[in-house]
Amino acid sequence: xxxxxxxxxxxxIRHRWWFLVIAPLVILALASGLDRAKLxxxxxxxxxxxxxxxxxxxDQEKTYTQNDNVVxxxxxxxxxxxxxxxxxxxxxxxxxxxxxxxxxxVDSITNFQHTEAHGDDLxxxxxxxxxxxxxxxxxDQVRKIALTEPLIVKRLVPENARVTxxxxxxxxxxxxxGRETPEVIVAARKIAEEIRTLYPHLDVSLTGMVAMNHAxxxxxxxxxxxxxxxxxxxxxxxLVLLLQxxxxxxxxxxxxxxxxxAGMGTGIYSGISIxxxxxxxxxxxxxxxxxxSVHILVAFYQELRxxxxxxxxxxxxxxxxINLQPIxxxxxxxxxxxxSLNLSDVPxxxxxxxxxxxxxxxxxxxxxxxxxxxxxxxPARVRRAEVDSGIMDRFGNFVVRHRHWLFWSVGxxxxxxxxxxPRNELNDVFVRYFDETIDFRRDxxxxxxxxxxxxxxxxxxxxGENNGIHxxxxxxxxxxxxxxxxxxxxxxxxxxxxxxxxxxxxDLHGGDPDWYRLPAKRDFAAQCLLLYEMSLPYGLDLNNxxxxxxxxxxxxxxxxxxxxxxxxxxxxxxxxxxxxxTPTLGKPKSGTGPTMMFAHIGxxxxxxxxxxxxxxxxxxxxxxxxxxxxxxxxxxxxxPNLAPAGMAFGAWGLLMGEVGLALSVTISMTLGIVxxxxxxxxxxxxxARREASMSPENAVRYAFxxxxxxxxxxxxxxxxxxxxxTLSSFYLNSSLGLMxxxxxxxxxxxxxxxxxxxxxxxxxx
Numbered sequence: 001x002x003x004x005x006x007x008x009x010x011x012x013i014r015h016r017w018w019f020l021v022i023a024p025l026v027i028l029a030l031a032s033g034l035d036r037a038k039l040x041x042x043x044x045x046x047x048x049x050x051x052x053x054x055x056x057x058x059d060q061e062k063t064y065t066q067n068d069n070v071v072x073x074x075x076x077x078x079x080x081x082x083x084x085x086x087x088x089x090x091x092x093x094x095x096x097x098x099x100x101x102x103x104x105x106v107d108s109i110t111n112f113q114h115t116e117a118h119g120d121d122l123x124x125x126x127x128x129x130x131x132x133x134x135x136x137x138x139x140d141q142v143r144k145i146a147l148t149e150p151l152i153v154k155r156l157v158p159e160n161a162r163v164t165x166x167x168x169x170x171x172x173x174x175x176x177x178g179r180e181t182p183e184v185i186v187a188a189r190k191i192a193e194e195i196r197t198l199y200p201h202l203d204v205s206l207t208g209m210v211a212m213n214h215a216x217x218x219x220x221x222x223x224x225x226x227x228x229x230x231x232x233x234x235x236x237x238x239l240v241l242l243l244q245x246x247x248x249x250x251x252x253x254x255x256x257x258x259x260x261x262a263g264m265g266t267g268i269y270s271g272i273s274i275x276x277x278x279x280x281x282x283x284x285x286x287x288x289x290x291x292x293s294v295h296i297l298v299a300f301y302q303e304l305r306x307x308x309x310x311x312x313x314x315x316x317x318x319x320x321x322i323n324l325q326p327i328x329x330x331x332x333x334x335x336x337x338x339x340s341l342n343l344s345d346v347p348x349x350x351x352x353x354x355x356x357x358x359x360x361x362x363x364x365x366x367x368x369x370x371x372x373x374x375x376x377x378x379p380a381r382v383r384r385a386e387v388d389s390g391i392m393d394r395f396g397n398f399v400v401r402h403r404h405w406l407f408w409s410v411g412x413x414x415x416x417x418x419x420x421x422p423r424n425e426l427n428d429v430f431v432r433y434f435d436e437t438i439d440f441r442r443d444x445x446x447x448x449x450x451x452x453x454x455x456x457x458x459x460x461x462x463x464g465e466n467n468g469i470h471x472x473x474x475x476x477x478x479x480x481x482x483x484x485x486x487x488x489x490x491x492x493x494x495x496x497x498x499x500x501x502x503x504x505x506x507d508l509h510g511g512d513p514d515w516y517r518l519p520a521k522r523d524f525a526a527q528c529l530l531l532y533e534m535s536l537p538y539g540l541d542l543n544n545x546x547x548x549x550x551x552x553x554x555x556x557x558x559x560x561x562x563x564x565x566x567x568x569x570x571x572x573x574x575x576x577x578x579x580x581x582t583p584t585l586g587k588p589k590s591g592t593g594p595t596m597m598f599a600h601i602g603x604x605x606x607x608x609x610x611x612x613x614x615x616x617x618x619x620x621x622x623x624x625x626x627x628x629x630x631x632x633x634x635x636x637x638x639x640p641n642l643a644p645a646g647m648a649f650g651a652w653g654l655l656m657g658e659v660g661l662a663l664s665v666t667i668s669m670t671l672g673i674v675x676x677x678x679x680x681x682x683x684x685x686x687x688a689r690r691e692a693s694m695s696p697e698n699a700v701r702y703a704f705x706x707x708x709x710x711x712x713x714x715x716x717x718x719x720x721x722x723x724x725x726t727l728s729s730f731y732l733n734s735s736l737g738l739m740x741x742x743x744x745x746x747x748x749x750x751x752x753x754x755x756x757x758x759x760x761x762x763x764x765x
Contacts, residue, residue, distance in 0.1 A: 009320030009372075013313050016373030023370040027258045030362075033265035040273040041217035042177050043209070043430075043594060046346050046601060046661075053597040060460060060592045064554055065104065065169065065544045067456070067593065070188050071208040072097065072166040073447050077201050081109070081157055081164045082143040087131035089199040090164060096191050097168045098539070101183050105169035105539050109146055109156050113540055115532065117507040124535035127152075151500070154451065154493040155558065163450045169544065170210050177213070185214040205443035207454065209594065212431070215440035219730040220279040222437075231283045231724045232256075235290060238717050243297060247378040252293040254374070255366050259289040263359025267351070276730045277348040277662075278355055280737075285359030287721030288334060291676060291714040292367035295323050298710040300375060304382050312380055316372045322706075324368060326683040329627055330676035331364035333620045337672020341665055343612035345604045349665050396704030399756045400697045407757035410749070414643050417650030424653040426606065428564040428660040430598040431455075433731045444561075452492030453561035457571060457591035459578075462552040464586065469550050470526040475501060475518045477582045478553060484577055485557050490570050495556040497545050504528040557591070564660075567599040606664040613667045617642070620675055628682060636762055637678050640755040644674050644746035648739060651746075662732035666739045673740075674747035677715060680707050681751055685759060696763035700756045708752075715748040 012019070047054040061067070072093060076086050091110040098106055110128035117123070128134065128142055146152045147161065157164045168188075172180050188211075192204040235256065239249040260282045272278065299319035305311055338360070341353025399406060431453055434441040444454060461481070463474045479498040486494050502516050508528065509515035519525035533542060545554045559570070571591045578588035590596065617638070625634030645667045652659065684707045688699035722744065725737020 005321045005324045006317075008324060009317045012320060012369055012372055013317050013376060016376055019369040019373040020377075023258075023366060027262045027362075030269070031261035031265040033267075033269035034261065037264075037268050038178055038273045039217050039220055040178065040275050041181050041213045041220075042174075043213055043216065043598075045273075045275050045348055047597055048345060048347055051345065051597070051601070051604075053592070053600050056589070056592045057594070057597060060458060060554075063460065063547050063552070066171045067458075067544075068170045068172055068210050068213075069208040070097075070100065070168045070170060070184060070206065070210050071447065071454075072168070072188075072192060072195075073163060073205040073207065073443065073450070074165065074195075075163045075203040075205070075446070075450075077203065079162045081161045082139055082146070084131060084134070084136075084139060085199065085201060086164075087128055087134075087139065087142070089195060089202055090166065091128060091131045092198070093166050093191070093195050096194070097166055100168055100170070100187050100191070102170050102172055102180065103168050104171040105544065106166065107156065107169075107540075108166040109142075109152060109164055111540070112146075112149070112152055112156070113536055114145060114149075115503060115507050117509075117511065122504070122508065122531050122535065124532065149503075151495060155495060158450050165447070165451065168208075170208075172210075178217075181210060181213045182217070184210050205446050207440060207443040207447050209454065211440050211443070212454070215434050215438050216276050216730075218440075219434055219438060219728075220274060220276045223276070223279050223728050223730065223733065224282075227280065227724055227727060228282055228286075230727065231286050231721060234720050234724055235286060235717065238713075238720055239290070239294075243294070243301075243713070245301070245381065247375070247380060248297045248301070251371055251374050251378065252290060252297065255293050255363065255371055256286050256289045258366055258370070259359050259363035260285050262362045263355060266358050266362075267355040270354075272351045272355060275348040275351065277346075277732055277736075278351040280725055280728065280733050281352055281355035281359065283721060283725060284352075284356045285363070287718050288356065288360050288673070289363035289367075290717045290721070292327050292331065292363055293371055294714045294717070295327060295680065295707075295710050296320070296367055296371055297375070298713065299323055299706075301380070302706070304380055307380055307382050309376070311382075312376045315380075316376050320368060320372055322684075322687070325627065326680045327364065327367065329623065329679045329683075331360055332623060333675040333679065334360050334672040336619050336623070337616050337669055337675075340612040340616040340668040340671075341609075343608050343615070343668075344665055345601060345608050346661065346665075349605075353669070392704045392708035393701065395708060395752075396701040396756075399704070399753065400700055400760070403757040403760050406753050407761060410754040410757075414647055414750075414754070417647040417654075420650040420653040421646065422653070423657050424649060424659045425657060426564060426602050426660070427658040428598065428602050429561060430594075431561055435729045435731065435734075437729050448561045452558050455559045455562055455567070455595045456593050457557045457559065457567070457574075457595055458593045459555045459557065459574065459591055460552055460589065461555060461582070461585060464551065466549045466551050467526065469497070469546060469553050470522045470529065472518060472520055472522060472525065474585075475525065477585065478555065479518060480581065481574075481578065482555055485555070485574065488570060488573070490559045490562055490566060491557055492560055493558040495545070495558070497542060497553050500532065500542075501525060501528060504532055559595075564599045564602055567595060571596065571599075602661045602664060605661060609664050609668050613671060616668050616671050620671065624675070624679070624682075628686060630686070632762065633682060633686065633759075636758060637675075637682060637755070639758065640747070640750040641671065641675050641678055643750050643754070644743045645670055647746040647750075648742040651742060652739065660732075660735065662736040663739050666736065666743065670740055670743040670747075673718070674743060677711050677747060677751040678755060680711055681755060683707075689763075696760045700760060703756075711748075711751065715744060719744050719748075 094108045094111050112127040113124050114127040115124050192206050195204050263285050300315050303315040303318045335357045338353040338357040342350045431444050461478050482494045482496040485491050505519050506516040625631055628634050681703050684703035685699045688694040688702035719741045722737045722741040726734045728734040
């Protein structure tokens with residue numbers, strides 16, 4: 001292998017002009033794919049096509065209607081919804097909301113379809129018509145009706161009547177959502193601003209599923225506009241301080257930029273779209289690209305004996321010779337780690353893994369071709385290495401001298417932190433994927449405070465026959481289920497057609513409150529519903545709750561903002577209730593909707609990523625055993641490679657106690673990264689053992705002296721790069737950055753304080 005490295009390094013230096021010309025041309029060609037970049041802002045992007053919860057949700061939307069919506073939350077400053085001024089504003093907003101692009105339905109307290117019977121005639125009218133002209137007595141009557149009507153109270157207005165919402169159902173064509181969603185939100189914000197101007201006594205907030213989709217876009221754009229420049233700034237400062245040379249910093253910066261644009265361009269050429277998780281790919285590529293360049297440059301400066309052209313070439317040949325194998329291995333293991341994300345159940349994480357893997361691969365090629373070629377032409381100053389070497393020599397002596405104490409103390413720390421892993425619980429709150437800097441998060445929190453959040457769980461109950469929803473026995477079961485749901489502490493409102501049947505039965509019996517119950521005969525129930533549906537205006541029919549052949553109906557359950565654990569517990573109880581009380585309706589189904597989709601994806605992803613981590617570990621172990629040519633050393637190296645993730649999760653369990661969707665990919669992703677330091681240390685250790693026949697103790701000293709400073713620089717750079725992600729407004733990215741930084745710090749501790757004592761102990765044995 002040594003002869004091959006020597007020949008390759010000599011070949012690269014000999015043909016350096018070719019690399020200086022060809023590499024930029026290839027990079028420009030690959031970077032042209034950036035012109036095709038598209039942002040995918042739909043929450044559906046987090047679910048693969050065969051995801052069972054997404055399949056169930058698609059079936060529901062085909063059976064009923066889409067449930068994408070825009071919610072206008074109106075908060076009167078006097079705390080009173082039922083005033084003439086506020087009702088006028090709600091009426092005006094309701095009319096304007098119909099003009100939103102792709103609007104399908106608008107629900108508000110003013111256009112609620114109130115029913116009254118006059119003899120044998122049923123009148124269906126808006127609850128508020130021409131609010132500016134109604135009297136105070138009529139306003140009191142509207143208030144009384146609204147706060148006693150199950151389909152209004154706790155749905156459109158809370159019991160204290162301090163706020164109200166106008167809910168707009170949106171039916172996106174889903175042809176070009178990158179254009180459709182912003183089109184809706186821009187129009188909605190324009191309407192909201194107009195209402196604020198016309199009615200200054202109102203605060204208007206904007207939320208809903210379409211607003212959440214747009215929040216994904218805004219978060220991605222914020223990250224790319226803010227975090228990428230910050231990352232570059234942090235990296236440049238770190239490189240200047242650590243490399244202490246303008247030319248090396250410039251060359252590394254160039255490699256980073258070329259790796260990012262080529263990696264992203266290639267990925268976009270292959271059909272990858274930009275999503276919030278994959279939008280931070282440039283930052284991770286930037287962070288990973290530094291490591292290869294730093295190892296090449298540190299060795300180059302260490303070997304530089306003359307600033308002449310020949311001296312630079314000789315130093316670079318030696319740097320390539322001693323670094324080619326470890327850099328190839330670290331790049332390969334990093335690529336394996338990120339490619340393992342393809343086993344994730346979350347497509348954006350697959351895209352993230354593929355984009356970073358491409359970028360790391362390009363970074364490796366540039367680091368061993370373009371970077372050496374460039375550095376042999378740039379001026380370089382011969383440095384005195386005594387300071388850096390002295391620091392690492394002293395540290396190496398410290399580790400060798402205290403190897404027994406370090407082995408047991410660090411080993412004990414590892415075991416202690418591993419013990420806290422069970423404290424972690426899977427929990428996610430998808431509305432809180434965004435921090436308070438995003439409008440959607442603030443507005444959704446306000447909605448949750450007054451009416452409950454956007455969380456909705458839908459249950460489709462099937463009678464098993466055409467027009468079966470008119471059967472009194474079926475209606476009784478649906479109503480019993482709705483009443484059971486209302487008793488659950490998590491539930492804020494239940495919307496069911498059975499409440500309409502009760503109201504119609506009462507109104508068609510002279511408004512007698514004793515008749516506020518379900519019709520006792522099927523024919524009468526069918527007549528009631530037909531009479532009601534014929535009286536409804538366009539856009540306010542019951543297609544969102546009753547299927548076409550009237551064999552099934554939807555029970556829509558709204559809840560306050562819940563954690564994953566609480567959602568799944570509620571759905572489990574609902575499933576059990578249906579199993580116990582509705583056996584004639586067939587096998588019950590779990591709830592459907594985005595809420596259920598996000599609740600299940602975390603657990604599904606953890607299962608798939610555990611397999612991915614095992615697969616990545618197996619592949620990386622085989623690579624290390626084969627290339628290091630030592631079964632004992634290859635297997636031994638897995639201990640300090642697995643320990644950092646376990647230590648970080650243990651510390652997370654001690655400090656946080658909850659893991660979510662983002663953290664489920666951390667083990668697989670970081671496994672390939674933490675191996676890097678181990679590989680560089682072992683390569684120098686084994687070189688000393690095999691080529692210089694050094695003792696284990698002296699081989700450890702040699703490894704620290706020749707690669708210790710480079711490992712310190714790259715590790716601190718990686719940690720700084722991932723800590724930048726903690727500034728993201730998107731929780732999946734910020735938590736991923738924090739956990740990865742923790743793993744990398746633990747890896748530095750393990751490789752510097754545990755791996756050397758472990759090697760000396762095993763080699764001695």
